[in-house]
Amino acid sequence: MKLVFNHWACQGHGRCFELAPELFTLDDEGFAVPMIEGDVPAELEDKAREVSQRCPEYAIEINGS
Ligand code: SF4
Structure with a gap:
């Protein structure tokens, strides 16, 4: 499974960080920053x-599964 983050689409709601702080953090303006891109650990x-x-x-x- 691969995670692909489309930076241009992010509007900074922060939901991803609330749901999965293992996968996303937020920058100073509240936009998502993926902590993992590409292969996702099982x-x-x-x-x-x-x-x-x-x-x-x-x-x-999400690609590949
Ligand atoms: S902050 Fe996270 S949930 Fe919100 S638009 Fe960006 S990627 Fe999606």
């Missing part, structure tokens, strides 16, 4: 799927 795959589905801007893509 133990974080469920979280990655959840944040992808719950990002209101569809900024987080």
Whole structure:
């Protein structure tokens, strides 16, 4: 499973950080910064799927599963 973050789509709601601080942090303006890009460790795959589905801007893509 790979996580692809589309920076241009992020509107800074912060939901990803609230749901999965293991995967995302926020910059000084509240926009998401992925802590993992590319291969997602197996133990974080469920979280990655959840944040992808719950990002209101569809900024987080999951590929390969
Ligand atoms: S939930 Fe989506 S739009 Fe909101 S900060 Fe995270 S990536 Fe950006």
